[in-house]
Amino acid sequence: MAADVDAIVIGAGSVGNPTAYFLAREGRRVLVLDELSASGQGQNKAAIGGVRATHSDPAKIRLGQESLEIFSHWKEETGTDIGWKPGGYCFPAYDETTESTLRTLLGVQHAYHLGIEWRDPAEIRRVVPGINPEGLRGGTYSPGDGQVNPLKAAESFTHEAVRRGAEYHYREKVTDLLVDDHTVRGVRTDRGEYRAPVVINTAGARGSQIARMAGLELPVAPESHEAGISAPVKEFLAPLVVDLRPGPEGKTANFYFGQDADQQVIFCYTPRPAVPGENRTSTFEFMPIAAARLVSLIPRLKNLTIRRVWRGLYPMTPDGSPIVGWAPDVKGLLLGIGLCGQGFMLGPGVGRTLAALASGTRPILDPDVLATLSPSRDFYRGTKESLR
Numbered sequence: 001m002a003a004d005v006d007a008i009v010i011g012a013g014s015v016g017n018p019t020a021y022f023l024a025r026e027g028r029r030v031l032v033l034d035e036l037s038a039s040g041q042g043q044n045k046a047a048i049g050g051v052r053a054t055h056s057d058p059a060k061i062r063l064g065q066e067s068l069e070i071f072s073h074w075k076e077e078t079g080t081d082i083g084w085k086p087g088g089y090c091f092p093a094y095d096e097t098t099e100s101t102l103r104t105l106l107g108v109q110h111a112y113h114l115g116i117e118w119r120d121p122a123e124i125r126r127v128v129p130g131i132n133p134e135g136l137r138g139g140t141y142s143p144g145d146g147q148v149n150p151l152k153a154a155e156s157f158t159h160e161a162v163r164r165g166a167e168y169h170y171r172e173k174v175t176d177l178l179v180d181d182h183t184v185r186g187v188r189t190d191r192g193e194y195r196a197p198v199v200i201n202t203a204g205a206r207g208s209q210i211a212r213m214a215g216l217e218l219p220v221a222p223e224s225h226e227a228g229i230s231a232p233v234k235e236f237l238a239p240l241v242v243d244l245r246p247g248p249e250g251k252t253a254n255f256y257f258g259q260d261a262d263q264q265v266i267f268c269y270t271p272r273p274a275v276p277g278e279n280r281t282s283t284f285e286f287m288p289i290a291a292a293r294l295v296s297l298i299p300r301l302k303n304l305t306i307r308r309v310w311r312g313l314y315p316m317t318p319d320g321s322p323i324v325g326w327a328p329d330v331k332g333l334l335l336g337i338g339l340c341g342q343g344f345m346l347g348p349g350v351g352r353t354l355a356a357l358a359s360g361t362r363p364i365l366d367p368d369v370l371a372t373l374s375p376s377r378d379f380y381r382g383t384k385e386s387l388r
């Protein structure tokens with residue numbers, strides 16, 4: 001039977017939208033399917049919008065650089081404001097362990113020529129006005145990183161993809177993959193069937209369920225994370241600030257916050273222990289803990305008005321790296337899943353990579369680097385990256 005399109009993308013999220021955009025830009029006929037009612041309504045809209053290339057793993061560094069390049073030039077390219085705010089990332093250090101972790105990472109980051117340096121306490125106080133000076137030992141600052149509004153980005157990638165011919169179907173759930181002779185032929189949904197020589201799984205927290213439809217077992221498991229946002233306040237803070245210390249309450253690992261392009265303070269913490277599962281109901285403890293951590297770092301934020309909190313999912317892999325590449329044993333099935341807590345910032349880089357693989361053009365990642373994201377890798381070798 002003839003193909004309906006060149007590629008089907010499952011999921012209009014942080015990864016699926018850029019994938020559709022790059023495919024459409026290359027002149028491919030693309031169909032994007034999402035069970036939700038609009039673009040970016042899965043975990044994409046839960047992200048606080050931090051975008052950085054300053055990772056410690058070559059694949060993430062390269063994907064982050066590519067994403068930064070795309071996000072930071074998006075307005076020139078398309079005329080659309082997606083809330084890009086340069087201003088970098090700052091990791092302050094208040095104890096020896098954090099200082100030593102950050103200094104060790106600098107070695108790796110400099111080997112990849114990333115613009116990140118150690119700054120003394122006075123410089124950190126200039127970069128983060130009002131930061132608690134007590135015990136501050138300095139920190140790292142990477143001015144080239146930034147922030148983007150995830151909903152505006154989803155909307156704009158979708159608009160640009162559609163303008164180039166991509167078709168989006170919302171409220172349409174993929175219920176099965178059509179596979180025969182170890183080859184994917186298309187998808188079945190709750191409304192019908194579509195045929196394509198390439199099917200791209202960018203289904204986020206449901207990525208492993210979609211893979212299972214083709215008989216593949218991939219370790220992507222959702223984890224719950226909460227976030228909040230304030231009413232706007234006078235602009236005072238350029239970077240996203242990440243406090244790597246565990247919280248004194250014993251329930252949190254790192255805490256991070258920034259002021260977005262609309263001057264709202266946006267914040268998040270990593271719960272400890274991790275909370276596996278798909279629970280998206282906000283907890284009573286989130287706001288008191290987040291407020292205490294925020295005020296301990298910037299005491300003058302004690303009168304901040306909080307406007308909204310929410311809870312979303314990180315699609316986690318055991319080694320903390322995404323799964324990007326062709327599925328083993330099922331021809332035509334591409335995977336862009338398991339983006340953990342970095343799917344928004346890596347999304348455009350992963351999307352460009354998937355589009356290149358689908359079109360048979362040269363991906364932005366060198367083959368040996370791309371191999372580190374392979375679905376066939378050993379997920380339990382080595383350690384998780386320390387800067388999630």
Ligand SMILES: Cc1cc2nc3c(=O)[nH]c(=O)nc-3n(C[C@H](O)[C@H](O)[C@H](O)COP(=O)(O)OP(=O)(O)OC[C@H]3O[C@@H](n4cnc5c(N)ncnc54)[C@H](O)[C@@H]3O)c2cc1C
Nearest residue numbers: 011013014015035042043044048050174204312343344345
């Ligand atoms: C509180 C919080 C803060 C975060 N902050 C950041 C941050 O600052 N920076 C960052 O980079 N990341 C951040 N993240 C992580 C980021 O949100 C995710 O990594 C990212 O959104 C995952 O992208 P995705 O495209 O894989 O999934 P999604 O964006 O969820 O897209 C997957 C889509 O697939 C659709 N789908 C699933 N199954 C089916 C099906 N059967 N049929 C049809 N459609 C289907 C879903 O409806 C969804 O729209 C944060 C996450 C949380 C929870």
